[in-house]
Amino acid sequence: MPLKIRLARGGSKKRPYYQIVVADARSPRDGRFLEKVGAWNPMLDKDNEKRVELNAERIKHWMDNGAQPTDRVLRFLDQAGLANRPTRSNLIKAKPGKKAVERVAERQQKAEELAAAAAEASSAE
Structure with a gap:
């Protein structure tokens, strides 16, 4: 079962709020997931500490068990120092x-x- 660490959208129209979840790659975006490991609120300022909340211990556990983060989640993990995202240039x-x-x-x-x-x-x- 291929696992992904990805975003699941919540919140109301034009007021997004995302949960960072570990889910089967085949399940829908807002569908079934195994565990919630964080949250992202893009409505908050970028310097606000509550904008991205991560459960580092559980994320490390799932990554050790083969879960692959999506690109957006990998950006958050790189900022937190939990993973390394290579820089890209096109x-x-x-x-x-x-x-x-x-x-x-x-x-x-x-x-x-x-x-x-x-x-x-x-x-x-």
Whole structure:
């Protein structure tokens, strides 16, 4: 049975509150879980200590038994010093798209044409 340490959403509409739970990977997001091991309240300020609450002892127990944290939970565990999340960098995502590159080239071409026309007009006088 593959286990995940993941978020289960609670709270009302537009007021989210998440429980950090250990669940079977095949069960639905807000469905059956084995144990609640923490909570996350994104409505609180980022520097508030009650924003993320973790039961470190139980999380270590489940991770030792093969439970895999999801990416968001792994961020919380990394901040708490319970796990190591490798840094990621997507260099391709930072590059402009094909259309943006074409627009920049078109603007440069128009600027060069205007500069050439202005130089030609000033030399003709």
